[in-house]
Amino acid sequence: MSTLLQAGVESGVTTRPTFWKISHTGEVVFYYLAIVTVFVFTYGVYERFARYRRGTEDWFDRLDDLPGRIASAAKIVGSNEKQFNRDIVGGVMHAFILWGFLTLLIGTTILAIDIDVFRNATALLTGERQSFFIGDFYLSYSLVMDAMGLLFVVGVGIAIWRRYVSRNERLHGKHTDWEDAFLVWSLFLLGVGGYLQEGLRILGTASVENGAVQFIGFERVSFVGWFVADVLNATFQTFGMDPAGSVAMAGTLYPVGWWSHAILAFVFIAVIPYAKPFHMISSFANVVTRDEKAGQRLPGIPADLDADTGAESIDQFSWKEMLDQDACTKCGRCSSVCPANASGRNLDPRDVILDLKQYREAVDAGAEETEIIAEDGDVIAAETMESCMACMACMDACPVEIEHLKSFTRLNRQLTDQGDIQSSLQEVFQNVMQKGNTFGNSQRKRADWTEELDFDVTDAREEEVEYLWYVGDYPSYDDRNRKVARSLAKLLKESGVSFGILFDDEKYDGNDIRRVGEEFLYVELAGHHVESFRDCDFDKIVCTDPHSYNTFKNEYPEVDFDEFADDPMMPFEVEEAWNQDGEVDVLHWTQVVEELVERNALGLQGTELDYTVTYHDPCHLGRYNDEYEAPRELIRATGCDLHEMPRNRDNSYCCGGGGGGLWLEHDEEEKASEERIREALNDTEAGSAVGKFVVACPMCMTMYEDGRKTGDYEDDIEIVDVSELLIEAVEAGPSATAAGETGAPTPADD
Structure with a gap:
C-alpha cells in the first residue's frame, strides 16, 4: 500500500490505498510495463498516420478551421447521434460504452496525476507528500466511477449479447475475425475485472467485529464494489471460511487479480493501433476531416490525361480514403441499408471498404500488387461497382462518416479507364458524346x-x-x-x-x-x-x-x-x-x-382528390439535398390521403435507377423497384388501399413503371408524378372529387 494513503486509512482519513499488496519491486515492474506499452502504442499510431502520407492529396483542405472541426466532431461523437440512427438499442449500447470508457480513462488519468505528479510536486515544495485523493473528492470520484463503470459493463454486455446470442446478422461478415472478439471480450473483462478488484479491496481492508465482517463505512459510495465484496464474502464463507479467513483470502487474491487486470489493460492499449480498437482514434479523426457535402459532390480530376485518377495502385487512393478504411468498425449499418445488397447484387459496401484495407495491409506486408478492380478482380470485381446505385444510403447510415461514394467513384473511373464496362454503358457514353x-x-x-x-x-x-x-x-x-x-x-x-x-x-x-x-x-x-x-x-x-x-x-x-x-x-x-x-x-x-401553392397561385384551396396515396423520396432530392417536405406539401394540397411508407425520408429505399442502374443489366433476386412497390401495398398503414404510388423523379418513374410490370402489380397500383396529381387537382377545380377510388389505376393526365 502507498505509505501516504496507508497512513491516511489508518488515521481515519476518507481515502483508499493504491498499490495495495503490491511490493516496491512490483511498482517498478508496473511502471516499466507502462512505459513499454505507451511506446508500442505511440509508435503504432505514428505508423498508421505516417502510412496515410503515402496516399494522394485530397482534393480540398480537410483541415481548415481545425478547432471548429474538432468541436463539431466532439459534439457528433459525444452525443452518439449517428449511433441512434435506425438502431435505438445500438445507440444506447454505444453511448454506455463510450461514456463509461471515457469516464474510466479520465478517472485513471486523475489517479495517475495524483500519484505521479501532485504528490511529488508537494514533496518538492513542502517536504511532505500530499494527496488530493481524499475526503469529498474521493467519495465523489468513487461514486461517479462506479456508476459510469456499470454503464460501461452493461453496454459491453449488450454488445456481446447482440453479437453472440441474438446474432445480429449485420455484425457478421467475411471480415469478421479475432479482432472483433478481442475488442468486446477484453473490454468486458476490463470492466468486470475492475469491479472484482474493487470488491477484493473492500473485503480485504475490512475488519472483523463480533464475528462478522465490517466494511469501511464510506466505501458504500462504491456501490457496485460494495455489492461485489458482499458476494465474495458470502462465497468464501459458503466454502467454509470464517469471517477472518474471508478477509484474508481477499487480501491473498488481490495481487493476482491486480496483475491480471493491469496486464490485460497494457495488452489492450498496446494492441489499439494494430487492430480494431484503433477505430477509437481513426473514427474520431474521420469525423473531424469529413466533407459536409460528401456524395453531393465528387472530387474532380486534373486536365492531364496521365494524372492518377483511378485505382491502378492502392497508393492512388487519397489519405482520407485510407483513413476511411481504418475508421470502419465493421458494424454493417451500410450493408443493412444498401438496396443493391438487399436485391442480391454483388455489393456489400462494408466489404468494399474492408477489402481495400486488407489489400493495402497485404501490400505493405510485402504481397505482390495486383489489379484492384477488374472483371475477375482479385480485390474488387467489376460487377460489385456496377451494382452500386449511388443512392448514398451507406453514407447516411455510417456512424463514422465514411465516404463510400468517393472510393466507389475512384474504382468506377478505373473500370472506365480500363474499358471494363458493360456494352450498354459504353453505348450510353457514345450517345452522349455524339448526340448530347x-x-x-x-x-x-x-x-x-x-x-x-x-x-x-x-x-x-x-x-x-x-x-x-x-x-x-x-x-x-x-x-x-x-x-x-x-x-x-x-x-x-x-x-x-x-x-x-x-x-x-x-x-x-x-x-x-x-x-x-x-x-x-x-x-x-x-x-x-x-x-x-x-x-x-x-x-x-x-x-x-x-x-x-x-x-x-x-x-x-x-x-x-x-x-x-x-x-x-x-x-x-x-x-x-x-x-x-x-x-x-x-x-x-x-x-x-x-411556393406558388402557398400563395394560391394555382387556386388549389378547397381542392380534394379522393385518392389514397403514398410517396417515395428520391435519393437525390432527399438524402442528397435534404428536401423532404416540398413534395409532401404539394400532395397534401391536392387533398389526397397521404400515407407514409415505413422507409421514408432519409431512410428511403432507392428505386435502383441511380449510379447507371437505368443502363446496366443485373442478376438480382428481386428488383429494388419491385420491393418498394410491395412495401407500398403491404407495409403502409393503408395497405392495399393505396391506389397511387407518387414519385418526384423521372428515373424513379421509369424504374417503378418497370417494377410494376415485372412484379405483376399493374392491376394493383398506379405510378404517378406529383405534378400529375397537381394538374389534375387544378383542372378539377376547388371542392371537386375524383372518381371513386377502387384501387384500380386510372390513366395519367396527359
Whole structure:
C-alpha cells in the first residue's frame, strides 16, 4: 500500500490505498510495463498516420478551421447521434460504452496525476507528500466511477449479447475475425475485472467485529464494489471460511487479480493501433476531416490525361480514403441499408471498404500488387461497382462518416479507364458524346414533347425569363416522362410565372455518367451548360430531375474550368468557376411550385382528390439535398390521403435507377423497384388501399413503371408524378372529387 494513503486509512482519513499488496519491486515492474506499452502504442499510431502520407492529396483542405472541426466532431461523437440512427438499442449500447470508457480513462488519468505528479510536486515544495485523493473528492470520484463503470459493463454486455446470442446478422461478415472478439471480450473483462478488484479491496481492508465482517463505512459510495465484496464474502464463507479467513483470502487474491487486470489493460492499449480498437482514434479523426457535402459532390480530376485518377495502385487512393478504411468498425449499418445488397447484387459496401484495407495491409506486408478492380478482380470485381446505385444510403447510415461514394467513384473511373464496362454503358457514353443525350436521339427532337401543349414554351435563349427550366433527358425523350413534363409545363403556365427552356442547346446533365466513372465527358457537359446559362437572361434554374438539381447545385460550381481552358478536347470557352457563391438559385420544381401553392397561385384551396396515396423520396432530392417536405406539401394540397411508407425520408429505399442502374443489366433476386412497390401495398398503414404510388423523379418513374410490370402489380397500383396529381387537382377545380377510388389505376393526365 502507498505509505501516504496507508497512513491516511489508518488515521481515519476518507481515502483508499493504491498499490495495495503490491511490493516496491512490483511498482517498478508496473511502471516499466507502462512505459513499454505507451511506446508500442505511440509508435503504432505514428505508423498508421505516417502510412496515410503515402496516399494522394485530397482534393480540398480537410483541415481548415481545425478547432471548429474538432468541436463539431466532439459534439457528433459525444452525443452518439449517428449511433441512434435506425438502431435505438445500438445507440444506447454505444453511448454506455463510450461514456463509461471515457469516464474510466479520465478517472485513471486523475489517479495517475495524483500519484505521479501532485504528490511529488508537494514533496518538492513542502517536504511532505500530499494527496488530493481524499475526503469529498474521493467519495465523489468513487461514486461517479462506479456508476459510469456499470454503464460501461452493461453496454459491453449488450454488445456481446447482440453479437453472440441474438446474432445480429449485420455484425457478421467475411471480415469478421479475432479482432472483433478481442475488442468486446477484453473490454468486458476490463470492466468486470475492475469491479472484482474493487470488491477484493473492500473485503480485504475490512475488519472483523463480533464475528462478522465490517466494511469501511464510506466505501458504500462504491456501490457496485460494495455489492461485489458482499458476494465474495458470502462465497468464501459458503466454502467454509470464517469471517477472518474471508478477509484474508481477499487480501491473498488481490495481487493476482491486480496483475491480471493491469496486464490485460497494457495488452489492450498496446494492441489499439494494430487492430480494431484503433477505430477509437481513426473514427474520431474521420469525423473531424469529413466533407459536409460528401456524395453531393465528387472530387474532380486534373486536365492531364496521365494524372492518377483511378485505382491502378492502392497508393492512388487519397489519405482520407485510407483513413476511411481504418475508421470502419465493421458494424454493417451500410450493408443493412444498401438496396443493391438487399436485391442480391454483388455489393456489400462494408466489404468494399474492408477489402481495400486488407489489400493495402497485404501490400505493405510485402504481397505482390495486383489489379484492384477488374472483371475477375482479385480485390474488387467489376460487377460489385456496377451494382452500386449511388443512392448514398451507406453514407447516411455510417456512424463514422465514411465516404463510400468517393472510393466507389475512384474504382468506377478505373473500370472506365480500363474499358471494363458493360456494352450498354459504353453505348450510353457514345450517345452522349455524339448526340448530347443518353437516348441517342436527335437534339432537334429534344423539345418535341411541347408540341401537344396548347401554348408555346418560351425559348430562354431568345427571351428573358424568371425560371430557366432544365427539362432533362427522360422528360424530353421517354414517352411516360413526357407526360410529366407536360403536366409541369401546365402548372408553371397556370401559375403565371415566366419560364423557358434551352430547346436543342440542352444536353444531358452528366450526374450519373460521372458516378460510373466518365469524368472528362462530365466536364465537357458542364462546360457546355455553363456556356448556355451565361448566354441566357434568367433569375433561377429549375430542374425536373433531382439528379440534375444535385449536379447543377453542388457539382458544377466545383469544376475548375480554367484548368481545362487550353484543352482542345473540351469544346467550350469557360475559364471561370460558375456559381461558387450561389448567386444563381438552383431549385427542384417541387420547391418552386410549393411556393406558388402557398400563395394560391394555382387556386388549389378547397381542392380534394379522393385518392389514397403514398410517396417515395428520391435519393437525390432527399438524402442528397435534404428536401423532404416540398413534395409532401404539394400532395397534401391536392387533398389526397397521404400515407407514409415505413422507409421514408432519409431512410428511403432507392428505386435502383441511380449510379447507371437505368443502363446496366443485373442478376438480382428481386428488383429494388419491385420491393418498394410491395412495401407500398403491404407495409403502409393503408395497405392495399393505396391506389397511387407518387414519385418526384423521372428515373424513379421509369424504374417503378418497370417494377410494376415485372412484379405483376399493374392491376394493383398506379405510378404517378406529383405534378400529375397537381394538374389534375387544378383542372378539377376547388371542392371537386375524383372518381371513386377502387384501387384500380386510372390513366395519367396527359
